[in-house]
């Protein structure tokens with residue numbers, strides 16, 4: 001008898017096919033697309049969900065779970081990476097990206113949801129078996145078992161440096177933001193630990209869906225008849241939809257009489273429209289209009305005053321979106337594709353001008369969970385000349401006595417005050433207007449004369465606005 005045949009016989013485990021869980025597979029596919037193709041989660045997810053619903057194996061709860069898994073994993077990636085790094089024996093950059101995505105999804109289920117531990121681990125291992133193979137599924141199993149030994153708070157205490165040693169690094173790990181972003185937000189916000197912690201925490205909250213009732217086309221009363229609709233906090237045109245509210249189900253939105261628009265964006269358009277003006281108020285310009293949210297509100301406000309709006313956008317396909325947003329506007333308007341730094345209109349043509357310039361978008365991190373990982377400090381240098389140039393041309397485009405609004409959806413000082421002060425230094429023919437009194441009832445707008453909104457204070461994106469008058 002051979003050595004082998006004398007050993008007690010241990011029956012091999014019968015092979016079991018991995019269980020395919022459509023929710024986790026879809027979440028994994030979305031993360032891969034974000035990672036591999038630099039796609040945006042808010043663009044990738046809807047078609048994937050639609051396809052899954054059409055196949056018939058997805059209901060509303062599945063869609064909600066898949067959405068939560070994708071957004072939650074992307075938002076918390078910084079914290080989860082630190083946890084995973086302490087559970088694997090090689091640098092994270094040496095872990096294959098698809099393996100890292102499965103691990104991050106698993107860590108989110110373990111530390112960021114109420115999914116029971118055994119279900120979170122076994123669902124992740126099954127996912128790994130389907131998308132990575134049995135060998136790498138064992139690695140996933142081993143790592144997640146280590147992660148499951150503590151909760152989120154316990155892990156943070158282990159992996160984040162103490163606040164007193166390095167406040168920015170501590171906050172970066174605890175609130176899952178790149179360190180340079182923590183630093184930039186803190187510079188702009190000022191103050192002590194409490195404020196920045198509140199802001200970073202607010203960036204990790206799911207934002208409410210806010211609608212705008214475009215004046216002359218819809219009313220807030222009409223929108224408030226929707227289930228789970230409540231009035232906006234600051235804008236007279238805003239209505240908020242509670243969790244689960246589906247804007248596509250609202251008739252006024254389907255008809256373009258209302259739209260989805262953050263209250264911060266509504267306030268920017270309103271402040272420009274309300275700025276005091278001597279003389280005619282007939283010609284308005286939106287110089288960076290795509291995709292058209294502010295243009296649609298400005299167009300409706302202009303119409304109520306008998307003014308006309310020119311909405312200009314450099315990218316032709318985005319100009320098409322502006323056309324769609326303005327379709328049905330009650331007053332005169334025109335949409336053109338033009339470079340705002342070399343405009344086709346004559347200087348001094350407009351009474352009011354908005355330039356909502358391209359920027360890093362660091363004020364809208366709630367909506368674009370992947371943006372904080374994709375942005376680099378060098379992006380600021382790329383935007384800087386364009387932002388200055390667009391503001392200079394906007395100042396040339398407005399008539400003497402007219403008003404320009406310079407807006408960004410970033411609170412980064414290099415994109416806000418630095419641009420305004422650099423440009424105005426060379427423009428003795430301009431003056432800043434105090435924008436704060438134009439937003440009646442909105443508290444804590446900063447020390448002025450410009451306005452900085454904040455997610456943790458106002459529940460809006462961190463929009464910035466400076467209003468500038470041409471004096472000569």
Ligand SMILES: C[S@@+](CC[C@H](N)C(=O)[O-])C[C@H]1O[C@@H](n2cnc3c(N)ncnc32)[C@H](O)[C@@H]1O
Pocket residue numbers: 265287288289290291292293294295312313314315318338339340341356357358359409
């Ligand atoms: C922050 S977005 C504007 C958002 C828009 N105001 C809204 O509320 O929907 C900036 C826009 O400026 C456009 N843009 C970039 N460079 C431009 C230029 N040189 N001239 C005009 N538009 C430009 C971008 O394509 C982008 O659509």
